[in-house]
Amino acid sequence: MRSTQERYEAEHDAAPLDMLMALFEARGWPCEATASEMTGEIQGSWTTYQLRGIWRPEDMVLQILCLPEIRISKDKLPHAHELVSLVNEQLWLGHFDIWSNGGVLLYRNGTMLGDDGMLSLDQAQALVEIAVEECDRFYPAFQFVLWGGRTPSEALEAAMVDAAGEA
Template identity: 35%
Template sequence: MTSLALHEDETATVSNPLDLVEQVIAGNDWMFDRRSDAELAAEASGKWCDYGMFFCWSDEISIMHFSCAFDMKAPAKQRGAMYELLAKANERLWIGHFGMDEETGMPVYRHSVLLRGVSGSAESVEDLIDIAVTECERFFPAFQFVLWGGKSADEALDAAMLECAGEA
């Protein structure tokens, strides 16, 4: 049986992963603001809308929290339907989850990464961002169908997740 206890000299010091995030964001020529050693905000253009990304690093617990907010807001009267859609969308995700900012009604993709003993890599940051934007792009039409098309969560997901086959 392998022991999970590590000796003090075997643990790696975690550098600030926001340095890697900044390199990846700058490499994509996206606008960003490094607010502090613990926070970085960026904006990326997607197929459907612009996405507001926020990265937060906690040195105390070695976690990087990441969120990717949609450029859309759910009016108060439609938030019940949006919450149902978020729950159903989350069932289809392997990593991260969708939520909604209570104050603004803005849908948000969120994910946190434990980095204790790991320095991270540019590739892992690229993957994190790519997965978030891909999932946001994939579900954006469903959010639109609920908000502006008056569809139920099930109808919106069925229409948005339709796989096209063949050639036009």
């Protein structure tokens, strides 16, 4: 027989994309889904982010992608790649990447779920919040490199000082 806590947790977990959709709908964020992916929009501190949840049931992995609407021109790619490397050293969960097709900057985090492949509301909220917080945290650094003419090191340093001063 299951304890009250186990019943409560089981009754409130859901398939990963269903839970993400429920979270987005509860917050009033626009979203849509297919069988293996959900897409939504979240307003961050600097811009509107497109968030995607991609479910791979064969691996029991939920991948969260957060795209801050930054496209990187070919002439800025070397500096942007250097900045991505510096930024990724600062991250505990997930990483930033630049898609080779189109130069799109994104934050990516893969989460292995348990054998039942279920996601709790707390997990869903944490995954979404982490993605948005990391994009907000480093958005200025990418702006400094791409449009402000700063080196990747200068941009990261300036962004980290700005973020520390926001509290």
